Amino acid sequence: MNxxxxxxxxxxxxxxxxxxVLAARRCxxxxxxxxxxxGRLEAAVGARLFDRDTRNVSLTPDGVAFSVGAHRIAAEIxxxxxxxxxxxxxxxxxxAVAAPPSLTAxxxxxxxxxxxxxxxxxxxxxxxxxxxxxxxxxxxxxxxxGVNAQRGNDIEFESLLLFTEPFxxxxxxxxxxxxxxxxxxxxxxxxxxxxxxxxxxVWQQTQPLLAKAQVVDTGLDVAQLGTLGGLIESxxxxxxVPQRALLLCLRASLVAVPLADASARRPIYRIRRRRRSLSAxxxxxxxxxxxxxxxxxxxxxxxxxxxxxxxxxxxxxxLARAKGGx
Amino acid sequence: MNxxxxxxxxxxxxxxxxxxVLAARRCxxxxxxxxxxxGRLEAAVGARLFDRDTRNVSLTPDGVAFSVGAHRIAAEIxxxxxxxxxxxxxxxxxxAVAAPPSLTAxxxxxxxxxxxxxxxxxxxxxxxxxxxxxxxxxxxxxxxxGVNAQRGNDIEFESLLLFTEPFxxxxxxxxxxxxxxxxxxxxxxxxxxxxxxxxxxVWQQTQPLLAKAQVVDTGLDVAQLGTLGGLIESxxxxxxVPQRALLLCLRASLVAVPLADASARRPIYRIRRRRRSLSAxxxxxxxxxxxxxxxxxxxxxxxxxxxxxxxxxxxxxxLARAKGGx
DNA sequence: GTCAATTACGTTCTCCGTAAGGATG
DNA sequence: CATCCTTACGGAGAACGTAATTGAC
Numbered sequence: 001m002n003x004x005x006x007x008x009x010x011x012x013x014x015x016x017x018x019x020x021v022l023a024a025r026r027c028x029x030x031x032x033x034x035x036x037x038x039g040r041l042e043a044a045v046g047a048r049l050f051d052r053d054t055r056n057v058s059l060t061p062d063g064v065a066f067s068v069g070a071h072r073i074a075a076e077i078x079x080x081x082x083x084x085x086x087x088x089x090x091x092x093x094x095x096a097v098a099a100p101p102s103l104t105a106x107x108x109x110x111x112x113x114x115x116x117x118x119x120x121x122x123x124x125x126x127x128x129x130x131x132x133x134x135x136x137x138x139x140x141x142x143x144x145x146g147v148n149a150q151r152g153n154d155i156e157f158e159s160l161l162l163f164t165e166p167f168x169x170x171x172x173x174x175x176x177x178x179x180x181x182x183x184x185x186x187x188x189x190x191x192x193x194x195x196x197x198x199x200x201x202v203w204q205q206t207q208p209l210l211a212k213a214q215v216v217d218t219g220l221d222v223a224q225l226g227t228l229g230g231l232i233e234s235x236x237x238x239x240x241v242p243q244r245a246l247l248l249c250l251r252a253s254l255v256a257v258p259l260a261d262a263s264a265r266r267p268i269y270r271i272r273r274r275r276r277s278l279s280a281x282x283x284x285x286x287x288x289x290x291x292x293x294x295x296x297x298x299x300x301x302x303x304x305x306x307x308x309x310x311x312x313x314x315x316x317x318x319l320a321r322a323k324g325g326x
Numbered sequence: 327m328n329x330x331x332x333x334x335x336x337x338x339x340x341x342x343x344x345x346x347v348l349a350a351r352r353c354x355x356x357x358x359x360x361x362x363x364x365g366r367l368e369a370a371v372g373a374r375l376f377d378r379d380t381r382n383v384s385l386t387p388d389g390v391a392f393s394v395g396a397h398r399i400a401a402e403i404x405x406x407x408x409x410x411x412x413x414x415x416x417x418x419x420x421x422a423v424a425a426p427p428s429l430t431a432x433x434x435x436x437x438x439x440x441x442x443x444x445x446x447x448x449x450x451x452x453x454x455x456x457x458x459x460x461x462x463x464x465x466x467x468x469x470x471x472g473v474n475a476q477r478g479n480d481i482e483f484e485s486l487l488l489f490t491e492p493f494x495x496x497x498x499x500x501x502x503x504x505x506x507x508x509x510x511x512x513x514x515x516x517x518x519x520x521x522x523x524x525x526x527x528v529w530q531q532t533q534p535l536l537a538k539a540q541v542v543d544t545g546l547d548v549a550q551l552g553t554l555g556g557l558i559e560s561x562x563x564x565x566x567v568p569q570r571a572l573l574l575c576l577r578a579s580l581v582a583v584p585l586a587d588a589s590a591r592r593p594i595y596r597i598r599r600r601r602r603s604l605s606a607x608x609x610x611x612x613x614x615x616x617x618x619x620x621x622x623x624x625x626x627x628x629x630x631x632x633x634x635x636x637x638x639x640x641x642x643x644x645l646a647r648a649k650g651g652x
Numbered sequence: 653g654t655c656a657a658t659t660a661c662g663t664t665c666t667c668c669g670t671a672a673g674g675a676t677g
Numbered sequence: 678c679a680t681c682c683t684t685a686c687g688g689a690g691a692a693c694g695t696a697a698t699t700g701a702c
Contacts, residue, residue, distance in 0.1 A: 003403055004330035020657060033693045035658060040692090047410045051603050054656040055701050061420075061470070061605035062410055069406030076402055077329055080395030084373045084388055094387075144387070277377050279387035346682060359668045361683055366667090380676050380681045601701095 005077050007041040011070050014038060014050065018057045086121070093281030096125040098137040099147040100201065101225065102245030103268070104128035108147065111292045115285050122281040131201040138271055144282035145272040147289070149201035149242075152271055159269040163293040167206060167264040168256040170229070170249060171238040178255040185213040185261050192216045192237030197223045205266050206240045225249040242266050331403050333367040337396050340364060340376060344383045412447070419607030422451040424463040425473040426527065427551065428571030429594070430454035434473065437618045441611050448607045457527040464597055470608035471598040473615070475527035475568075478597055485595040489619040493532060493590040494582040496555070496575060497564040504581040511539040511587050518542045518563030523549045531592050532566045551575040568592050 006027075013023035014034075024034035042049050049063035059067065086092040099108050104126055112124050127134075127143055131150040138146040139156060151159035169183050177183050193215040196202045200223075210217075218237050222228050225248035228239055233253050241249055246256050270289050272278065278286055332353075339349035340360075350360030368375050375389035385393065412418040425434050430452055438450050453460075453469055457476040464472040465482060477485035495509050503509050519541040522528045526549075536543075544563050548554050551574035554565055559579050567575055572582050596615050598604065604612055 002330055002332045003407075004328055004332075006328050006330075021655095029692090030694050031657070032659085032695080036692075039658090045407060045410050047414060048603055051601060052657070053601055053701060054658085054699080056601075057657090058602070060603040061608065062413060062603075065413060066406060066410060069402060069409065073399060073402045073406065076395060076399045080392060080399065081329075081371060083395065084371050084392060087388060087391060088373060275377060275379055275382075276384070277374055277386040277388070282387065347680095355667095356669055357682070358670080358684085362667075365683090378682070380674080380683090382676095383682090 001044060003041075003044055003073075005074070007037055007044065008070050008074050008077075010034060010037045011041055011049065011066070012074060014057065015059060015063075015067055015070075020052070020057065088280050090119040090281050090284060091121045093119075093122040093279055094125070095122060095279070095282045095285050096127065096137075096143040097145060097147065097285070098127040098129050098134040098143040100131060100134065100149065101128045102202070102242055102248065103147055105245070105248050107244050107292075111288065112285075114292070115288055119281065119284070130197065130199050131204070132199055135271065138273060141273070141276070144278055145270060145286055147268060148271050149205065149266050149268055151267075151269045156274060157271050158274050159271045162268045162270050162289055164265040164267045165243040167209075167240045167242055167259055167266065168246065169238060169259060170232055170241050170246070170254055170256050172232065172235070173253050173255045175238065175255070177238075177257055180257055182258040182260045185209055185259060185264065188213045188215050188238065190214065190216060192218050194218055194220045194222070194228055194231045194237045194239045196225065196228060196239070196241075197221060201266070202240075202242060202245070209261070209264060210240065229254060240264070327370055329367075329370055329399075331400070333363055333370065334396050334400050334403070336360060336363045337367055337375065337392070338400055340383065341385060341389075341393055341396075346378070346383065414606050416445040416607050416610060417447045419445075419448040419605055420451070421448060421605070421608045421611050422453065422463075422469040423471060423473065423611070424453040424455050424460040424469040426457060426460065426475065427454045428528070428568055428574065429473055431551075431571070431574050433570050433618075437614065438611075440618070441614055445607065445610070450611075456523065456525050457530070458525055461597065464599060467599070467602070470604055471596060471612055473594060474597050475531065475592050475594055477593075477595045482600060483597050484600050485597045488594045488596050488615055490591040490593045491569040493535075493566045493568055493585055493592065494572065495564060495585060496558055496567050496572070496580055496582050498558065498561070499579050499581045501564065501581070503564075503583055506583055508584040508586040511535055511585060511590065514539045514541050514564070516540065516542060518544050520544055520546045520548070520554055520557045520563045520565045522551065522554060522565070522567075523547060527592070528566075528568060528571070535587070535590060536566065555580060566590070 010023065010027055013026045014020065017023045017026065020034055020038075021031050024031045027034060027037070029037070038050065045066060047062040047066070048060050049066055051058050051060050083092070097108070097112075108126065112126065116122070116124060125143075127137055129137065131148055134143075134146040134148045135150070135152045135157070137143040138152070147162065151157065169177060169188070171177055177187065180187075188210070193210055195217065198204075198221060216237075220231055220236060222231065225241070225245050228241070229249040229251050231237070232239055232249075233251060239249075240259070241256070250256060270286060272286065336349065336353055339352045340346065343349045343352065346360055346364075347357050350357045353360060353363070355363070364376060371392060373388040373392070374386050375392055377384050377386050409418070423434070423438075434452065438452065442448070442450060451469075453463055455463065457474055460472040460474045461476070461478045461483070463469040464478070473488065477483065495503060495514070497503055503513065506513075514536070519536055521543065524530075524547060542563075546557055546562055548557065551567070551571050554567070555575040555577055557563070558565055558575075559577060565575075566585070567582070576582060596612060598612065
């Protein structure tokens with residue numbers, strides 16, 4: 001009373017060979033067992049599918065009618081299995097990742113490019129979103145995992161630290177602090193500061209530090225790092241920006257200066273839902289994340305601040321070209 | 327290692343209910359068995375399809391990918407089974423029949439009309455062919471069975487007598503024999519006779535009788551019974567025609583007269599291939615054939631020859647109308 | 653008589669159910 | 678601790694293979 005793929009295969013084999021003996025061999029069973037299989041199939045579908053005697057085997061009219069469906073069933077099964085197989089071997093698949101704009105500007109695209117080169121059949125989707133939205137996308141399953149400075153709650157999310165990156169002071173090249181090899185947070189006392197969006201993780205993390213340093217909040221609050229750069233350039237104040245976001249905010253008239261404070265770093269986590277499988281493709285990308293982390297612990301002091309602030313990170317080549325650095 | 331329809335159903339049930347307990351009930355198995363079924367399915371496809379703990383059940387990315395195929399597989403299986411079921415219940419199907427023109431002119435169409443009214447979903451195909459071609463069509467399987475005056479060899483064909491029908495003399499109304507209630511073959515001695523096609527069964531059967539009666543062969547040899555009528559009307563001679571062919575050949579100026587000779591009858595067989603199944607629809611029509619046979623053993627003598635020659639057959643109403651009979 | 657499909661029958665293995673185990677909220 | 682999925686284990690039935698039977702040419 002149940003159609004199995006095995007019986008469908010038996011039907012197709014007998015349809016093609018028109019010989020029980022040959023079809024049985026193809027199905028790796030004895031002629032006796034094969035005969036019983038055909039009998040079970042006919043019982044299952046409720047119709048005689050083959051006219052046969054010891055000499056000839058041929059399809060009945062019902063067998064002809066069933067043949068169409070049998071081929072389709074076999075093809076669908078085959079297609080389903082091979083798709084899963086292709087997904088397992090990363091020949092096909094889809095991975096969606098959410099990350100903050102500071103990481104989607106350069107670091108993550110480089111990483112994705114390498115992954116895509118290795119697995120061109122896997123479709124990649126990258127959501128550049130602020131921290132809260134990143135967690136929401138992970139939670140809803142719209143993305144396979146997220147990369148974020150803010151870790152979610154440990155009940156729903158599994159957050160693994162990827163790396164920490166330093167915050168840097170961004171100011172005009174003509175600023176008094178611009179020529180310093182490094183500055184301390186305390187050095188910023190009394191300075192006007194332009195903030196990034198309060199829903200982003202940067203603001204949430206730098207706020208305590210800045211408050212402690214007794215800076216002056218200009219009240220300006222921008223979503224785009226590019227806008228931030230414009231405000232600083234126009235003299236609205238200085239800002240504190242994580243290293244991998246510099247690309248979006250720096251320009252010729254601005255300078256990034258390392259902060260000496262050890263606490264002036266932000267963590268970057270890879271974040272996935274607990275108790276939820278990743279596809280093979282997503283898992284491969286998830287596992288590839290740590291490998292692309294480069295040591296950025298100590299920006300080299302001295303030299304033009306811009307260059308020294310980002311010495312060994314992967315963003316350097318493009319940034320160096322853009323600035324015409326040495 | 328083997329996908330069964332049962333496991334596909336289990337997948338669909340769990341996908342929909344997202345509860346092992348409920349899905350198990352739907353599949354009429356215990357929760358334990360159902361859990362094992364899902365396990366077997368996952369082993370068969372080589373991928374985990376559901377993320378589950380004691381609280382939540384959800385599809386993995388592979389599960390989502392497999393879902394599409396699973397629905398298609400289930401649909402194909404369902405479609406195949408229901409088609410066979412519809413064929414068995416005569417809701418659908420196809421029957422092809424071969425028969426000589428003398429029977430496809432009226433008798434068989436009436437029969438088919440009744441069958442079609444009972445089973446409107448069954449497509450009917452009727453081949454009007456001469457005797458030899460009829461057997462060839464049956465042999466090749468192009469038709470499900472044939473109705474024929476010539477039986478095939480008993481090794482390949484199974485031939486069952488449906489009925490016998492009388493031959494009648496067809497002549498001009500002004501013929502000397504036209505007013506007779508019946509004639510004997512011997513009465514035809516010396517008369518010119520127009521023949522039907524030599525490959526047809528009529529010629530093959532009437533030839534010995536005519537030869538014995540010492541008639542004059544005009545050499546005319548026509549394929550269409552209508553042509554035969556025209557030739558007779560124009561005075562080329564008389565002819566001998568089986569009863570159910572009269573419709574095609576009679577006209578106002580012609581008369582059919584019963585032949586008294588007991589041997590002047592021809593058999594009509596239903597013929598199918600041995601050791602070959604018929605579809606349910608074909609079998610139903612095959613079985614319906616004898617029921618529509620009406621007694622035509624003794625044409626009633628006296629009265630206008632035309633009317634009396636075809637007293638109780640099913641062709642009468644139409645013929646009566648066409649001729650404006652009493 | 654020979655070859656091929658089927659049936660008979662014993663064995664193996666799959667599959668299910670009951671019951672115990674374990675994890676989650 | 679209550680619920681739900683899973684594992685353990687034993688039994689019923691399915692499925693297979695060997696061997697005997699039937700049937701066609």
